[in-house]
Amino acid sequence: xxxxxxxxxxxxxxxxxxxxxxxxxxxxxxxxxxxxxxxxxxxxxxxxxxxxxxxxxxxxxxxxxxxxxxxxxxxxxxxxxxxxxxxxxxxxx
Ligand SMILES: [Zn+2]
Numbered sequence: 001x002x003x004x005x006x007x008x009x010x011x012x013x014x015x016x017x018x019x020x021x022x023x024x025x026x027x028x029x030x031x032x033x034x035x036x037x038x039x040x041x042x043x044x045x046x047x048x049x050x051x052x053x054x055x056x057x058x059x060x061x062x063x064x065x066x067x068x069x070x071x072x073x074x075x076x077x078x079x080x081x082x083x084x085x086x087x088x089x090x091x092x093x
Pocket of ligand 1: 021022023024025026042043044045046047
């Protein structure tokens with residue numbers, strides 16, 4: 001017999017994404033489904049994050065789309081599709 005343990009989460013389990021400035025450790029939290037405005041620099045120390053503009057743009061898309069998917073799954077109980085994410089966890093049986 002093989003026992004396999006996996007840890008999965010629903011899109012609605014992701015509440016927010018956190019960005020931390022590696023210089024001053026200031027943190028920005030964007031709730032799932034919301035991004036509000038573009039981030040070009042640390043709002044605390046002012047260091048430019050424009051070099052990572054592409055990553056921030058992709059992250060924005062992920063967070064906004066995660067909110068859309070989470071809302072869709074929570075309001076469409078008859079959907080033939082359930083989306084979950086597998087995450088790292090304690091895989092010991
Ligand atoms: Zn900073």
